[in-house]
Amino acid sequence: MAPRTDVWLQNLQDERDGAALYEGLAAAEKNGDRAASFADLARGERRHAAVWLGKLEKEGVHIPPDRPSSRVRTLLWLAKRLGTDAVIPYIVANEAGDADKYARQGAEAAPMAAEERAHQVVLTGMGGDRPLEARAAIATRERWHRGGRGGSLRAAIFGVNDGLLSNLSLVLGVAGAGAAGVGVESHTLLVTGFAGLLAGSFSMAVGEFTSVASQRDILARQVDLERRELAEAPEEEAAELALIFQQKGLSPDQAARIAAELLKNPEHALDTLVREELGLDPDDLGSPWGAASSSFATFALGATIPVIPFIFLRGTTAVLVAAAAAGVVLAGVGGLVGFLAGTPAWKSAARMVGLAALAASATWAVGRLLGAAVG
Numbered sequence: 008m009a010p011r012t013d014v015w016l017q018n019l020q021d022e023r024d025g026a027a028l029y030e031g032l033a034a035a036e037k038n039g040d041r042a043a044s045f046a047d048l049a050r051g052e053r054r055h056a057a058v059w060l061g062k063l064e065k066e067g068v069h070i071p072p073d074r075p076s077s078r079v080r081t082l083l084w085l086a087k088r089l090g091t092d093a094v095i096p097y098i099v100a101n102e103a104g105d106a107d108k109y110a111r112q113g114a115e116a117a118p119m120a121a122e123e124r125a126h127q128v129v130l131t132g133m134g135g136d137r138p139l140e141a142r143a144a145i146a147t148r149e150r151w152h153r154g155g156r157g158g159s160l161r162a163a164i165f166g167v168n169d170g171l172l173s174n175l176s177l178v179l180g181v182a183g184a185g186a187a188g189v190g191v192e193s194h195t196l197l198v199t200g201f202a203g204l205l206a207g208s209f210s211m212a213v214g215e216f217t218s219v220a221s222q223r224d225i226l227a228r229q230v231d232l233e234r235r236e237l238a239e240a241p242e243e244e245a246a247e248l249a250l251i252f253q254q255k256g257l258s259p260d261q262a263a264r265i266a267a268e269l270l271k272n273p274e275h276a277l278d279t280l281v282r283e284e285l286g287l288d289p290d291d292l293g294s295p296w297g298a299a300s301s302s303f304a305t306f307a308l309g310a311t312i313p314v315i316p317f318i319f320l321r322g323t324t325a326v327l328v329a330a331a332a333a334g335v336v337l338a339g340v341g342g343l344v345g346f347l348a349g350t351p352a353w354k355s356a357a358r359m360v361g362l363a364a365l366a367a368s369a370t371w372a373v374g375r376l377l378g379a380a381v382g
Contacts, residue, residue, distance in 0.1 A: 022052045048126055055119055172366060182326045182374065183372065212302050237277055241270055244270070313329040337356075341357070
């Protein structure tokens with residue numbers, strides 16, 4: 008098979024995967040506008056796939072079945088359970104990668120690079136339920152608008168990773184002091200591990216509660232400011248609404264008429280401005296208690312892993328098993344992150360394990376030095 012047909016086959020598979028992903032996201036999305044955007048993206052990927060399919064058929068190349076990759080199936084599984092926002096961060100980078108790929112290929116692939124970059128813009132704007140261009144134009148006029156919330160999937164991965172690494176480092180630091188002759192027993196390491204688990208979990212929970220509560224206050228104030236602006240300067244708000252609708256594809260006249268109609272009911276106008284301009288759902292500004300409990304749970308889950316071996320084992324064996332178990336879990340988490348992001352899973356796993364090994368080794372070494380000094 009000629010090298011160029013190999014490239015075309017990979018392009019076909021990538022476009023088919025993109026189409027299947029966006030079709031699945033459109034089906035999972037409850038917001039009608041966002042679902043329509045996903046469907047538009049899917050149609051764009053299908054058009055690209057048809058180009059490569061035609062070229063391959065012309066060359067007489069065997070066409071593999073149109074079956075989504077395991078990565079796409081996993082992303083859709085997560086989207087159905089966690090919402091589409093949870094997986095968008097793992098898709099945006101892929102669109103940028105596809106654009107760069109087509110730009111390098113040149114020739115007939117070059118026009119597709121611009122479309123892939125346009126897809127990236129659309130996805131980046133998805134977080135606020137409105138086009139990125141409209142949000143940027145309005146944010147320039149009103150600098151007090153701020154926002155942005157991280158995905159629950161990323162938060163869960165961070166919590167598990169943080170709990171595992173911090174508690175592993177704590178236990179190894181104390182174990183290092185024992186290796187230096189201080190005489191630390193397995194019981195002490197077990198108590199240290201559980202103390203680190205509880206201290207870290209409560210610290211994460213309190214920090215997350217404070218962060219989300221503060222953010223909720225800021226977002227609520229933004230809604231109040233928008234309500235005041237709507238009352239004091241309805242003409243300017245009408246212009247902002249018209250800009251939003253123009254970015255959605257309406258003509259200036261249509262956009263102005265719809266904006267004027269909305270302003271007849273201030274509450275409806277406020278709801279639209281808050282959702283479209285600020286990217287907020289006024290009924291969902293974040294729950295401090297929910298964020299605190301999830302942070303506590305994910306940190307505790309990760310922190311439990313290096314502690315369990317000390318329940319059943321003693322001495323150096325327990326330390327080695329704890330380190331090995333942590334390494335396996337970290338490799339799995341790193342591999343999952345790479346898999347979802349579309350990058351080599353082994354590279355992501357190696358990076359996470361390598362950085363964790365550096366941190367744990369440094370803590371062990373410091374514990375041993377301090378233990379020798381005290382001893």
